[in-house]
Amino acid sequence: MTTIATESTKPAGTGEGPYLDVRDLRVHFTTDDGLVKSVDGVSFSIERGKTLGIVGESGSGKSVTSMSIMGLHTAKNAKIEGSIKIGDEEIVGKPIDAIRQLRGQKMAMIFQDPLSALHPFYTVGDQIIEAYRIHNKVSKKQARQHAIDMLDRVGIPEPSKRIDAYPHQFSGGMRQRAMIAMALSCDPDLLIADEPTTALDVTVQAQILDLIRDLQKEFNSAVLMITHDLGVVAELADDIMVMYAGRCAEYGTADQVFNRPEHPYTWGLLGSMPRFDKPPTERLLPIKGTPPSLIQLPSGCAFNPRCDFKERVGERCVRERPELLGEDHQIACHLPPSERQQIWTDEIAPRVK
Numbered sequence: 001m002t003t004i005a006t007e008s009t010k011p012a013g014t015g016e017g018p019y020l021d022v023r024d025l026r027v028h029f030t031t032d033d034g035l036v037k038s039v040d041g042v043s044f045s046i047e048r049g050k051t052l053g054i055v056g057e058s059g060s061g062k063s064v065t066s067m068s069i070m071g072l073h074t075a076k077n078a079k080i081e082g083s084i085k086i087g088d089e090e091i092v093g094k095p096i097d098a099i100r101q102l103r104g105q106k107m108a109m110i111f112q113d114p115l116s117a118l119h120p121f122y123t124v125g126d127q128i129i130e131a132y133r134i135h136n137k138v139s140k141k142q143a144r145q146h147a148i149d150m151l152d153r154v155g156i157p158e159p160s161k162r163i164d165a166y167p168h169q170f171s172g173g174m175r176q177r178a179m180i181a182m183a184l185s186c187d188p189d190l191l192i193a194d195e196p197t198t199a200l201d202v203t204v205q206a207q208i209l210d211l212i213r214d215l216q217k218e219f220n221s222a223v224l225m226i227t228h229d230l231g232v233v234a235e236l237a238d239d240i241m242v243m244y245a246g247r248c249a250e251y252g253t254a255d256q257v258f259n260r261p262e263h264p265y266t267w268g269l270l271g272s273m274p275r276f277d278k279p280p281t282e283r284l285l286p287i288k289g290t291p292p293s294l295i296q297l298p299s300g301c302a303f304n305p306r307c308d309f310k311e312r313v314g315e316r317c318v319r320e321r322p323e324l325l326g327e328d329h330q331i332a333c334h335l336p337p338s339e340r341q342q343i344w345t346d347e348i349a350p351r352v353k
Contacts, residue, residue, distance in 0.1 A: 018045030019222045020069070020190050025082040027064050027073065034295040038064040040246040041082075048189065051216065051223040053233030053254075055269065056243035059291050062226045063112075065243075066192045069224070070109050071099035086190060104135045108188035110212075112195030114175035118167040124151075124178045125163030132185045150181040154211055173204035177211070184215055191216070192224045197232060209235050230273055234258060242266050245292055245302035252329040262331045262340040264307045271352045285351060301334065309335060309343065 027039040039061040046052045054062045067073055069084055071091055084091040086106050091099060103109075111117035119127060128147040129140065136143070144163070151159035154177040167175055176196065183191060193212060197205040213236060216223050225236055233240050233254065240257040242250040242265065250263040261267055271285030289306040292298055300318040304310045310317040313334045322332040333340065 017047070019048050019087060020224065021045040021083070021085040022065075022069070023083040023085075025065065025068060025084065026080070027061075027068050028079045028081075029075070030077040030079070031295075036294045037246050037297070038294055039068070042243070042246075042248055043082075044241055044248075044251070046190075046222040046224060048222050049216070049220045050239075051225055051237045053225045053227065053237030053240045054243055055227060055230055055233055055240060056249075057228060057291050059294065060243040061246040062228075062243055063194055066109065066194050066224065066226050069190075069192060070103065070107060071096065104131060104186040105188060107190040107192065108183035108186070109192040109194060110176075110179050110183050110196045112198045114172075114179040115167060117179060118175065120167055123164050123166055124170065125165075128163075128178070128182045128185050131182050135186045146185065147181070150185050151178065153215075154178070154181045154184075155207070156181070173200055173208065176200065176204075176208055180208070180211060180215070184219065187219050189221060190224070191219075191221045192226070194226045195228070196225075197227075197229070205232075212236065230258075230269060242269070245297055246294060247302070248324050248330075248332065249303065250329075250331050251324070251326075256329045260329075260341070261344060262329070262337065263333050264309050264335075265303050267344065267348045267352070268306075271348070273352075301332075312339070 022045065023043050025039055025042045026037070029036040029038060042061070042065060044052060054065065056062055068080055069086075069091065071094070073080060074096065080092055082092060086102060089102060089106065118124065125144065125147050128150060129143040132138070132143045132146055133140070138146070148159045148163055151163060156162050156174060156177055167178070170178060196212065197208050200208065209232065212223065223236070225233055227233060237254050239251065239253050241248055242257065242263065244265050249265045250257065250261065257266060258270070261270060265287070268285070268287035272287060274284065287306055292302055292305070298305050300316070300320055301307070301310075301322050304317040307317070316334050320334070322334050324330050324332045331340070335343070
């Protein structure tokens with residue numbers, strides 16, 4: 001099982017240990033309006049062959065976390081603290097050139113918008129060839145054949161012809177497949193997928209998810225899946241971390257988070273999901289209010305202005321920030337565990353399951 005830990009909880013990993021190990025990650029940006037705490041103390045780890053899904057609304061810190069792992073925060077106003085280990089390599093504080101050498105073989109990323117991630121002036125094949133030759137001493141002819149093989153592996157028809165096409169000549173789903181081919185061209189040990197099915201129709205979404213699953217089995221990669229779509233993580237993830245306002249609100253196995261969730265924010269996410277197994281007359285249950293500003297977070301629990309259950313706790317919700325507590329299933333909430341479980345069973349589950 002993928003594990004997560006805070007400073008006061010269990011150590012990460014079992015057996016050979018995690019391949020990705022993130023500890024107390026903090027990513028803050030200094031702006032004219034104040035300090036933006038995009039990620040504020042997140043810890044997790046992933047073993048080879050396992051998938052961790054990170055879910056949450058826009059602005060919760062999901063993509064900032066992934067960009068930190070890839071070493072892509074180069075702005076002068078970005079301050080990164082904590083620890084990010086890829087295998088035995090510490091990323092935080094490492095020179096940019098040294099991190100660049102890790103991209104491709106050690107870690108790779110599928111970006112959410114392949115049209116902007118792929119260079120419009122170069123063919124898809126040239127971009128895959130370049131990524132492959134950076135880490136492998138092969139001729140351009142060998143690299144081209146490898147690129148054709150990768151395009152074929154990700155399901156692009158007539159790869160020997162499409163290798164010379166430009167990104168704008170591909171459909172959205174085909175561009176995403178090409179992006180996956182590029183990310184996997186050097187057999188990376190860690191694959192980060194940031195909203196990999198955004199703007200794709202449901203049929204193509206299913207194909208992309210199947211492709212990621214099959215390729216993970218083939219390469220035995222650790223996979224970090226970042227999405228706002230709970231349906232995506234339900235399909236792929238072994239474990240799920242729910243983020244809110246730059247922190248972890250709940251962590252558990254996919255079964256725990258979907259069938260026995262305990263955080264009010266997770267209940268809200270589940271209640272907002274469209275269901276095809278329920279009558280269309282039933283309304284969704286949206287989370288009231290809007291996500292907080294990361295410059296001026298509410299005092300105490302950041303979710304308290306939107307929480308329907310804070311009155312059961314009282315002033316503690318406003319005064320004290322909850323810590324992430326638990327063993328295999330961890331929750332950052334002041335409600336007692338027995339009360340959370342009772343609320344889910346009696347009040348929430350009948351409406352969302």
